Amino acid sequence: MTLAEPAPKLAENKDWWRGAVIYQIYPRSYQDSNGDGIGDLAGIVERLPYIASLGVDAIWISPFFMSPMKDFGYDVSDYCDVDPMFGTLADFDAVVDTAHRLGVRVMIDLVLSHTSDEHPWFKESRANRDNAKQDWYVWADPKPDGTPPNNWLSIFGGSAWQWDARREQYYLHNFLVSQPDLNFHNMDVQEALLDVARFWLNRGCDGFRLDTINFYTHDAELRDNPPLPPEKRNATIAPSVNPYNHQEHLYSKNRPENLTFLRKLRAVMEPFGAAAVGEVGDAQRGLEIMGEYTAGDDLMQMCYAFEFLAKDQPTARRIVDVMKRVDDEASDGWACWAFSNHDVQRHASRWDLPPAAQRMFATLIMCLRGSVCLYQGEELGLPEADVAFEDLQDPYGIEFWPEFKGRDGCRTPMVWQSDNQNGGFTEGRPWLPVASEHLSLSVANQEDEPGALLHHYRRAIAFRHNNPALSIGEHDGLRASDDVIYFTRTLGDDVIFCAFNVSETPSDFDLPKGKWTMIGEELGSAHPSLDGRLHLGPWQVCLAKKNA
Structure with a gap:
């Protein structure tokens, strides 16, 4: 496995998040x-x-x-x-x-x-209508017919309101019943x-x-x-x-x-x-x-x-x-x-x-x-x-x-190796089963395959x-030609042209005017043909830097 060299200190940059x-x-x-x-x-x-x-x-x-x-x-x-x-x-x-x-x-x-409804804040809030945290959550009286105060729905299904017998009121939960909403008006x-x-x-x-x-x-x-x-x-x-x-x-x-x-x-x-x-x-x-x-x-x-x-x-x-x-x-x-x-x-x-x-x-x-x-x-x-x-x-x-x-299908355990059914994730029984089709894609297998x-x-x-124009530079707006999207990213004098064939159908394409150096060979970037046109195969990219 290729490991990073220890860095004694992270670079002090308040904008580290931009393009991260x-x-x-x-x-x-x-x-x-x-x-x-x-x-x-x-x-x-x-x-x-x-x-x-x-x-x-x-x-x-x-x-x-x-x-x-x-x-x-x-x-x-x-x-x-x-x-x-x-x-x-x-x-x-x-x-x-x-x-x-x-x-x-x-x-x-x-x-x-x-x-959670097991948080101490909620336990105190739901105890009665007269306590220090009585309005830390969203409580509301029922309508005269006893139904919830409005028509809001929960993402997890059903009404977003749950009746609580202690207070004889409903509380709001946009998600599970056991996830009461906090009252940000407080x-x-x-x-x-x-x-x-x-x-x-x-x-x-x-x-x-x-x-x-x-x-x-x-x-x-x-x-x-x-x-x-x-x-x-x-x-x-x-x-x-x-x-x-x-x-x-x-x-x-x-x-x-x-x-x-x-x-x-x-x-x-x-x-x-x-x-x-x-x-x-x-x-x-x-x-x-x-x-x-x-x-x-x-x-x-x-x-x-x-x-x-x-x-x-x-x-x-x-x-x-x-x-x-x-x-x-x-x-x-x-x-x-x-x-x-x-x-x-x-x-x-x-x-x-x-x-x-x-x-x-x-x-x-x-x-x-x-x-x-x-x-x-x-x-x-x-x-x-x-x-x-x-x-x-x-x-x-x-x-x-x-x-x-x-x-659950996207939350199954990470696969580190392929020589056991648990993929190197655990020596016990995993909380979700490791998918057998994941084992051949393990980190160990891929590390050994260039x-x-x-x-x-x-x-x-x-x-x-290595190309800061891609992480923090401006772009000139994306455009599409058939199944190809293309745009340029610019930072100072650096201008990088990017084109992507987002389909399985080959497509011919022209580089913008100017002199360009093809880059990104390690990513499978296409090169112009003898007549100067780009031929992008299925799912192929083209990356080029504008010459000064």
């Missing part, structure tokens, strides 16, 4: 260090040299806080401690120390919109959450991934959401079988008051040089909200929407349309792009990509304006695992199976870092 490549770790499934079948922080420490060898700038670790694990850590019962299944605070400190020594920053997943709640951020920043954390960032604040008047016309519905955020898609979520999320809290959070992060990437969960206004939340220098540094996490493989026209909308709606902001994560089917399967296409898309994401999130195993080309119903753990999949199988996808990802990341 961030590697997402789902800790339950990365590396088990103690044989209990569940990945942990000590396992991450063990694998950090591998992560550093990819050349990424930072890791994002999905939640490892105290939790009853009904939503696998996204239901937090103590924001300032590590759940014993993942280790201890000392183990987290070891992650930070080791990552920093290897030149990698550490971002953690903060879930601020809701807590300034004490905001300050408590800012203290959570301070706690982790003081432990050396370099930033945050902010779960469901657009869900924080609700409409104080509890107005009904209007219906969404069928032609505007899509399954980007929730599966098509979920009635959540039938509403326009004007009042249950996306509220303008959210900006006030985000400015406070940015002020807390600023002295630490920390950065945040927000998850914008909205199927209709995602890019618009991304632009709104990242505008200027007092809100979030980055956000990502779900345009490239959608079901259908993006065509040339689709990619151009998305990037044009970003230019129009988020020109003063900063996007963070991802093709896969812990909430969606892996894109190798979702888009049914042959190996050449996987390489092309890996190169493409490294050339787009914005930052990049890679999901563990993406660099191996792992397909979605087929998890049997009796092995399902995800409540989302259990609720909507078989039409929607949930998120042409493996793993090495292509390393080359693509290095190419991005």
Whole structure:
């Protein structure tokens, strides 16, 4: 395995996040260090040299806080401690120390919109209507007929309101019943959450991934959401079988008051040089909200929407349309792009990509304006695992199976070697079964194969870092010619031309006027033919630098 040389100190650059490549770790499934079948922080420490060898700038670790694990850590019962299944605070400190020594920053997943119903705050709040935290959550009286106060729906199915007999009121839960929403109209709640951020920043954390960032604040008047016309519905955020898609979520999320809290959070992060990437969960206004939340220098540094996490493989026209909308709606902001994560089917399967296409898309994401999130195993080309119903753990999949199988198929354990059924992930029984078809794609197998996808990802990341125009430069807007997208990235005098054939159909193409030097041979970049034309084969790219 190629290991990175230790870096004595990370470069001091408050804009380190701009154009950064961030590697997402789902800790339950990365590396088990103690044989209990569940990945942990000590396992991450063990694998950090591998992560550093990819050349990424930072890791994002999905939640490892105290939790009853009904939503696998996204239901937090103590924001300032590590759940014993993942280790201890000392183990987290070891992650930070080791990552920093290897030149990698550490971002953690903060879930601020809701807590677990086992959090002490909620236990106190629900006890009665007269306590210090009685309005720390979103409580509302029923309508006169006893029904919920409005028509808001939960992403996990059914009403977003749950009756509580102690208070004889409903509480809001945009997700599971066991995930009550915090009341961001209460300034004490905001300050408590800012203290959570301070706690982790003081432990050396370099930033945050902010779960469901657009869900924080609700409409104080509890107005009904209007219906969404069928032609505007899509399954980007929730599966098509979920009635959540039938509403326009004007009042249950996306509220303008959210900006006030985000400015406070940015002020807390600023002295630490920390950065945040927000998850914008909205199927209709995602890019618009991304632009709104990242505008200027007092809100979030980055956000990502779900345009490239959608079901259908993006065509040339689709990619151009998305990037044009970003230019129009988020020109003063900063996007963070991802093709896969812990909430969606892996894109190798979702888009049914042959190996050449996987390489092309890996190169493409490294050339787009914005930052990049890679999901563990993406660099191996792992397909979605087929998890049997009796092995399902995800409540989302259990609720909507078989039409929607949930998120377990993208959360199965990382495969490090192929000489045992558990892929080197654990010596015990893994919490989700290791997919047998993943074993041949293990890290060990690919390390020994020069042409493996793993090495292509390393080359693509290095190419991005070696050409700063790709990470922090401007672009001239994407254009499409049949199945080819093309654009230039510019930083000072450096101009790089990028073209991508996003189909299996060969295409001829002309370089822009001027003198160009072909680059990116290690990524399979095409060269002009004798007549000066470019012939792009299926899924082929062309990369060129303009001569001075």
